[in-house]
Amino acid sequence: VVKFMRLALYEPDIPHNLGAFIRLSAGLGVPLDVIEPCGFPVDDKRIRRAAMDYYDLATLVRHASWAAFRRDRPPGRLVLLTTTGAQRLPDATFRPDDILLLGRESAGVPPEVHAAADLRVRIPLQAGARSLNVALAASMVLSEALRQTSGFEKLA
Numbered sequence: 001v002v003k004f005m006r007l008a009l010y011e012p013d014i015p016h017n018l019g020a021f022i023r024l025s026a027g028l029g030v031p032l033d034v035i036e037p038c039g040f041p042v043d044d045k046r047i048r049r050a051a052m053d054y055y056d057l058a059t060l061v062r063h064a065s066w067a068a069f070r071r072d073r074p075p076g077r078l079v080l081l082t083t084t085g086a087q088r089l090p091d092a093t094f095r096p097d098d099i100l101l102l103g104r105e106s107a108g109v110p111p112e113v114h115a116a117a118d119l120r121v122r123i124p125l126q127a128g129a130r131s132l133n134v135a136l137a138a139s140m141v142l143s144e145a146l147r148q149t150s151g152f153e154k155l156a
């Protein structure tokens with residue numbers, strides 16, 4: 001059985017970030033789950049415009065709510081990226097079917113989502129820096145997770 005890493009976005013606020021995630025998903029062949037509601041109007045036409053020609057290469061699954069995502073998501077650990085994570089990225093061990101969950105730009109995730117995660121990973125930052133852009137945080141962790149799990153091997 002081939003296992004796939006996934007990215008999941010919790011209620012994103014900023015359309016350009018969603019566009020960046022679609023491009024990341026398309027480029028690396030990593031399916032993307034979008035947990036709605038988003039902080040901007042979402043319809044397939046708008047998503048297509050944000051994603052440009054990357055849309056067709058990306059695998060994007062929309063979920064109406066956190067509850068719907070929890071019901072429908074594939075198996076695999078839920079790995080939350082959070083500035084309050086106990087697990088520092090350089091010490092984290094990933095599995096090939098992990099779902100990397102990103103919080104919303106304005107507020108991260110609520111306590112129930114935090115509690116539902118199997119692992120909470122933090123990218124260490126220098127003193128005084130609060131957080132990274134959500135898409136950049138995702139790409140740092142995704143890169144390390146794919147590297148550890150031979151996820152780059154299917155790519156050219």
Ligand SMILES: C[S@@+](CC[C@H](N)C(=O)[O-])C[C@H]1O[C@@H](n2cnc3c(N)ncnc32)[C@H](O)[C@@H]1O
Nearest residue numbers: 081082102103105107108122123131132134137
């Ligand atoms: C701009 S940050 C959220 C900031 C928000 N005010 C908070 O306190 O959570 C958006 C998302 O990017 C990810 N992120 C940003 N910096 C991170 C870091 N240093 N470690 C892990 N995830 C990070 C997290 O998923 C976070 O929910």
